Amino acid sequence: MTVQTLTQHDLTDLRLVELHGSLTDPAMSSMNLLNEISMRYPAAISFAAGRPAEDFFDVADVHEYLDIFYDHLRAERGLTEREARRLLLQYGRTKGIIHDLIREHLRVDEGIDVPAESIVVTVGCQEAMFLVLRALAAAPEDVLLAVSPTYVGLTGAALLAGLPVWPVRDGGEGIDLADLRAQIDRARSCGLRPRALYLVPDSANPTGASLPRWLREELLRLASAEDLLLLEDNPYGFFGGGEPLPTLKALDTERRVVHLGSFAKTALPGARIGYVVADQRVSDGSLFADRLAMIKSMTTVNTSPIAQAVIGGALLKHDYSLRAANTRQISLYQRNLRLVLDGLAERFPPGSGVTWTTPPGGFFVVVTVPFPVDDELLEYSASRYEVIWTPMSHFCPDGGGERRLRLSLSQITPETAGPGLDRLAALIGERL
Amino acid sequence: MTVQTLTQHDLTDLRLVELHGSLTDPAMSSMNLLNEISMRYPAAISFAAGRPAEDFFDVADVHEYLDIFYDHLRAERGLTEREARRLLLQYGRTKGIIHDLIREHLRVDEGIDVPAESIVVTVGCQEAMFLVLRALAAAPEDVLLAVSPTYVGLTGAALLAGLPVWPVRDGGEGIDLADLRAQIDRARSCGLRPRALYLVPDSANPTGASLPRWLREELLRLASAEDLLLLEDNPYGFFGGGEPLPTLKALDTERRVVHLGSFAKTALPGARIGYVVADQRVSDGSLFADRLAMIKSMTTVNTSPIAQAVIGGALLKHDYSLRAANTRQISLYQRNLRLVLDGLAERFPPGSGVTWTTPPGGFFVVVTVPFPVDDELLEYSASRYEVIWTPMSHFCPDGGGERRLRLSLSQITPETAGPGLDRLAALIGERL
Numbered sequence: 001m002t003v004q005t006l007t008q009h010d011l012t013d014l015r016l017v018e019l020h021g022s023l024t025d026p027a028m029s030s031m032n033l034l035n036e037i038s039m040r041y042p043a044a045i046s047f048a049a050g051r052p053a054e055d056f057f058d059v060a061d062v063h064e065y066l067d068i069f070y071d072h073l074r075a076e077r078g079l080t081e082r083e084a085r086r087l088l089l090q091y092g093r094t095k096g097i098i099h100d101l102i103r104e105h106l107r108v109d110e111g112i113d114v115p116a117e118s119i120v121v122t123v124g125c126q127e128a129m130f131l132v133l134r135a136l137a138a139a140p141e142d143v144l145l146a147v148s149p150t151y152v153g154l155t156g157a158a159l160l161a162g163l164p165v166w167p168v169r170d171g172g173e174g175i176d177l178a179d180l181r182a183q184i185d186r187a188r189s190c191g192l193r194p195r196a197l198y199l200v201p202d203s204a205n206p207t208g209a210s211l212p213r214w215l216r217e218e219l220l221r222l223a224s225a226e227d228l229l230l231l232e233d234n235p236y237g238f239f240g241g242g243e244p245l246p247t248l249k250a251l252d253t254e255r256r257v258v259h260l261g262s263f264a265k266t267a268l269p270g271a272r273i274g275y276v277v278a279d280q281r282v283s284d285g286s287l288f289a290d291r292l293a294m295i296k297s298m299t300t301v302n303t304s305p306i307a308q309a310v311i312g313g314a315l316l317k318h319d320y321s322l323r324a325a326n327t328r329q330i331s332l333y334q335r336n337l338r339l340v341l342d343g344l345a346e347r348f349p350p351g352s353g354v355t356w357t358t359p360p361g362g363f364f365v366v367v368t369v370p371f372p373v374d375d376e377l378l379e380y381s382a383s384r385y386e387v388i389w390t391p392m393s394h395f396c397p398d399g400g401g402e403r404r405l406r407l408s409l410s411q412i413t414p415e416t417a418g419p420g421l422d423r424l425a426a427l428i429g430e431r432l
Numbered sequence: 433m434t435v436q437t438l439t440q441h442d443l444t445d446l447r448l449v450e451l452h453g454s455l456t457d458p459a460m461s462s463m464n465l466l467n468e469i470s471m472r473y474p475a476a477i478s479f480a481a482g483r484p485a486e487d488f489f490d491v492a493d494v495h496e497y498l499d500i501f502y503d504h505l506r507a508e509r510g511l512t513e514r515e516a517r518r519l520l521l522q523y524g525r526t527k528g529i530i531h532d533l534i535r536e537h538l539r540v541d542e543g544i545d546v547p548a549e550s551i552v553v554t555v556g557c558q559e560a561m562f563l564v565l566r567a568l569a570a571a572p573e574d575v576l577l578a579v580s581p582t583y584v585g586l587t588g589a590a591l592l593a594g595l596p597v598w599p600v601r602d603g604g605e606g607i608d609l610a611d612l613r614a615q616i617d618r619a620r621s622c623g624l625r626p627r628a629l630y631l632v633p634d635s636a637n638p639t640g641a642s643l644p645r646w647l648r649e650e651l652l653r654l655a656s657a658e659d660l661l662l663l664e665d666n667p668y669g670f671f672g673g674g675e676p677l678p679t680l681k682a683l684d685t686e687r688r689v690v691h692l693g694s695f696a697k698t699a700l701p702g703a704r705i706g707y708v709v710a711d712q713r714v715s716d717g718s719l720f721a722d723r724l725a726m727i728k729s730m731t732t733v734n735t736s737p738i739a740q741a742v743i744g745g746a747l748l749k750h751d752y753s754l755r756a757a758n759t760r761q762i763s764l765y766q767r768n769l770r771l772v773l774d775g776l777a778e779r780f781p782p783g784s785g786v787t788w789t790t791p792p793g794g795f796f797v798v799v800t801v802p803f804p805v806d807d808e809l810l811e812y813s814a815s816r817y818e819v820i821w822t823p824m825s826h827f828c829p830d831g832g833g834e835r836r837l838r839l840s841l842s843q844i845t846p847e848t849a850g851p852g853l854d855r856l857a858a859l860i861g862e863r864l
Contacts, residue, residue: 013687013712014661014720020570022730023723031729054514057521059502062738063495070491082486089489089702123555123732130731134592138452156730160566162594229446255445270521272736280445288446291455297463298454298588299562300555300732304704306494307736 022159030394031152033375037382044386045420047407050205050363052265053332054411061268065313066306069098072316092305094293096121098312102261102275104320110237111250112259118279118289120296121303125235125262125274129157131292131299132231132258132276136195137163143187145197147175149395151205151233154198166194167398174211175199177218184226196229196258201248203236203362206395206406210359213245220248223256229280233260238326239333241361255280258288263311266322266329273303273311333363336409339417340365347425354428365407366392371431373405380427387423454591462826463584465807469814476818477852479772479839482637482795484697485764486843493700497745498738501530504748524737526725528553530744534693534707536752542669543682544691550711550721552728553735557667557694557706561589563724563731564663564690564708568627569595575619577629579607581827583637583665586630598626599830606643607631609650616658628661628690633680635668635794638827638838642791645677652680655688661712665692670758671765673793687712690720695743698754698761705735705743765795768841771849772797779857786860797839798824803863805837812859819855 022028038048073084087097099119106112122128133144144158148167158165168183169176180197187194201211211219223230232248249259259277267273280288296302318325341358344367348354353370373391382388390408392401412420454460470478505516519529531551538544554560568574576590580599590597600615601608612629619626633643643651655662664680681691691709699705712720728734750757773790776799780786785802805823814820822840824833844852 012715015715016718017715018570019567019714019723020727023567023726028726028730032726051523054518054522057517059498059517059520062498062520066491066494085489085491086486088491088494089700090486091483091696091701123736126733127731135451135455138450153730153733160727160730264523268521268738269523270737272732272734272739282451283444283447283449286448291451294455294460294464295452295592298460298585298592299559300704301558301585302704304555304736304739305702306700306742307704307739310738 022156025159027152027155027159027397031156034390034394037378038388041382041386041388044382044388045416045423046388046411047409047420047424048388048390049411050408052269052410053329055332056328057268061314062310065310065317068313068316069309072312088305088309092302094297094302095119095289096275096303096308097305098308098315099275101312101315101320105315105322106261106277108320109323110247112247112277114249114277114279118277118287120276120278120289120292121308122274122276122296123300123303124264124272125233125260126153126157127296127300128260128274128276129154129231129233130160131295132196132260132278133157133161133163134295135288135291136229137161139193141191141193142195143192145180145183145187145194145228147197147199147204148398149206149392149401150198150397151200152395154233155397163195165397166192167396168197170204170207170209172209173215174201174204174207174209175215175219177215177222180219180222181226184228194228196231197223198231198233200233200235202234202245203240203359203364205236206364206390206392207366208357208359208362208364210240210245210362216245216248216251220251220254220256224254228256230257231260232257235262235265236362238266238323239330239361239363241334241337241359249277263314263322266326267311267314271307271310273307333410334361335414336412336417337361337365339412339414340407340409340421343417343421347421348428353432363408363410365409366404367407368404369428369431370403372402374402377427377431381424385423385427387420387427389424454588457591459584459587459591459829463588466822466826469810470820473814473818473820476814476820477848477855478820478843479841479852479856480820480822481843482840484701484842485761487764488760489700493746494742497742497749500745500748501741504744520737520741522737524734526729526734527551527721528707528735528740529737530740530747531707533744533747533752537747537754538693538709540752541755542679544679544709546681546709546711550709550719552708552710552721552724553740554706554708554728555732555735556696556704557665557692558585558589559728559732560692560706560708561586561663561665562592563727564628564692564710565589565593565595566727567720567723568661569593571625573623573625574627575624577612577615577619577626577660579629579631579636580830581638581824581833582630582829583632584826586665587829595627597829598624599828600629602636602639602641604641605647606633606636606639606641607647607651609647609654612651612654613658616660626660628663629655630663630665632665632668634666634677635672635791635796637668638796638822638824639798640789640791640794640796642672642677642794648677648680648683652683652686652688656686660688662689663692664689667694667697668794670698670755671762671793671795673766673769673791681709695746695754698758699743699746703739703742705739765842766793767846768844768849769793769797771844771846772839772841772853775849775853779853780860785864795840795842797841798836799839800836801860801863802835804834806834809859809863813856817855817859819852819859821856
């Protein structure tokens with residue numbers, strides 16, 4: 001007894017139950033499990049990773065973009081050598097140093113017209129989500145509405161801010177407005193305060209759904225009627241296929257939309273640059289962006305100006321249009337989408353009991369099967385068939401997704417798609 | 433009445449009282465006020481900025497360090513071109529990619545010997561503080577002990593994590609152990625749970641105090657007896673003057689110390705690279721570092737590998753020893769310290785009623801005057817005398833510091849020191 005106690009003490013410095021609740025939340029463990037399975041089966045073909053394709057990455061670009069931005073500082077902004085050096089290498093402006101370039105990019109590529117002052121440059125879109133949720137979580141009655149299935153990064157940021165997530169049905173088209181209205185009423189009648197609705201209107205992660213234009217307009221009308229803020233996350237907008245639809249922010253005439261953006265898929269993930277557009281006015285006369293910057297000053301102080309310069313250089317090189325610069329990437333993801341959709345059709349004829357979504361673009365296809373899909377099946381799939389995918393239940397912390405799995409197509413190739421789908425078909429065939 | 437209501441509605445999208453409490457906390461407003469005064473009086477000589485000196489910054493270094501690290505990945509880690517490219521430009525390991533280099537740096541420069549796995553690379557030391565406080569704030573009874581006066585970044589991170597800060601007297605030598613013991617007892621008898629003690633043992637911000645070696649050893653003994661975690665923040669260790677003292681982590685044999693580090697003062701602030709050493713074992717067998725990484729995955733996902741590569745290259749170039757690489761910086765700060773101390777002695781003879789600390793190094797000198805020092809005096813000093821400094825009350829959210837002001841010496845030069853101190857002397861002379 002004494003020996004055991006001593007050993008226990010010797011091995012333990014901190015007790016898990018005495019650490020923050022987010023660390024033992026199922027949503028956090030789920031992220032960990034998925035990473036861990038990918039690490040344990042490195043030879044498996046993965047339809048799980050949502051990382052962008054690496055085919056066009058080039059380290060020389062980093063040097064070139066840095067030089068372009070540094071030259072721009074001196075030639076176009078009129079900074080002296082010393083001032084430009086200071087801007088790149090010293091501590092800097094909390095809201096960032098490429099906000100004006102991002103403003104132009106949003107104007108050119110998205111038809112979003114906002115003052116540069118309303119943009120906060122962040123360490124990836126994840127920090128942007130955290131800042132907004134930390135700002136909005138003010139009282140125990142505050143809740144966040146989110147279209148379910150929900151991106152796990154949003155669930156995680158909400159856990160850190162202690163903000164409960166209240167699911168709203170996606171209804172197949174990206175959001176079910178009747179359910180949104182019902183959930184707002186239900187939350188309010190429970191004495192709760194829905195602070196905002198989070199959604200990915202274009203090629204959502206994980207469902208792949210995009211809201212049709214009429215639904216975007218209806219949603220904005222509802223947000224106005226209910227005095228609700230909309231958090232629009234837009235990582236996949238360029239890759240939707242077909243004619244791009246206007247973002248919610250482009251349609252927003254009442255400053256109802258906080259727009260979250262990322263350069264991870266459109267430029268370089270390694271720069272870790274995202275941003276938030278927060279042009280809302282706060283009652284003391286300040287901009288919401290400035291309030292988010294105060295929180296940022298206590299989270300990361302400021303985003304690395306060196307990393308910002310890399311993205312700034314990319315924006316300058318392409319005349320602010322990353323849509324034009326992503327022509328090859330757009331084709332690649334479209335090709336991968338066809339590989340997956342055609343491959344599924346070849347392997348699962350009508351009547352097979354297996355169905356799937358057929359989005360015009362994006363990174364994700366969701367497959368529905370007539371048997372339960374869970375972490376155990378994923379583990380079996382990885383070990384027995386060497387193919388990895390994501391159980392949809394991971395995106396539904398409040399239940400759902402039990403017979404569905406998500407296939408991510410961003411990292412597959414013509415060489416891996418066929419064998420990968422063969423393995424998936426063998427797994428499904430075994431279960432049918 | 434109706435018109436006013438309408439106008440009010442038109443101008444306001446969000447009410448400040450409905451945003452997170454940190455945004456209206458005096459500590460946050462104080463940060464804002466200081467920044468704002470610096471911006472409003474750009475011509476004033478500033479003894480307020482704690483930024484490192486810029487004399488040795490060079491943009492060419494960024495390119496060189498990137499290349500050194502990229503070469504190292506291929507030549508020494510044996511990565512293929514494709515793997516090295518992916519490591520630099522793709523999403524990556526949450527805990528970072530230069531943890532092994534930081535491990536060597538800690539061994540060479542600080543005599544700290546820890547497994548690389550216990551290091552999490554963060555977006556500056558600020559993110560490291562936030563991760564640790566977010567992990568430790570688990571229940572309403574949790575509080576954080578902190579030596580007062582306290583670095584404002586710590587106060588801010590604690591606000592975001594909702595962790596009350598409980599002040600402990602510094603006693604002139606960096607910490608008053610009798611008061612620490614008393615505060616632990618007092619907190620516990622109130623039903624509170626002190627989770628850790630935060631301090632800057634070397635050249636503290638803002639007091640400039642360094643704990644003598646005997647006090648470090650006593651503090652570790654007390655931490656062991658009271659089962660208390662120590663959060664050691666070490667941004668100024670290289671600049672302490674004289675023979676360096678061992679850090680708490682170097683003396684730590686019981687994994688009592690979480691060590692927070694930064695490359696902002698020793699390499700480049702613009703890389704925004706910090707780290708936390710958390711080798712504590714959690715009761716489920718995990719490392720505390722891995723738990724912090726889970727929180728990081730929901731805050732910033734991972735630290736930009738491009739920014740990490742810049743610091744990695746600097747570490748490789750200097751054989752892991754930034755102490756050796758900082759010889760010129762150490763001399764510069766020592767020169768600035770002499771300029772300030774000699775300048776004060778010239779202007780305030782014994783009996784003048786003005787006294788000041790005489791630290792052997794660091795970035796800060798604290799001046800005590802026989803009249804109240806507050807934000808109003810700072811504003812007056814900036815506008816009437818064009819000299820800026822920091823009221824010590826900003827570092828004492830629970831009161832104190834009313835007759836003291838902090839002079840920061842990192843950004844002054846032989847050209848600005850004399851005129852700056854002349855202006856300060858004129859202000860003080862007017863008040864005496």
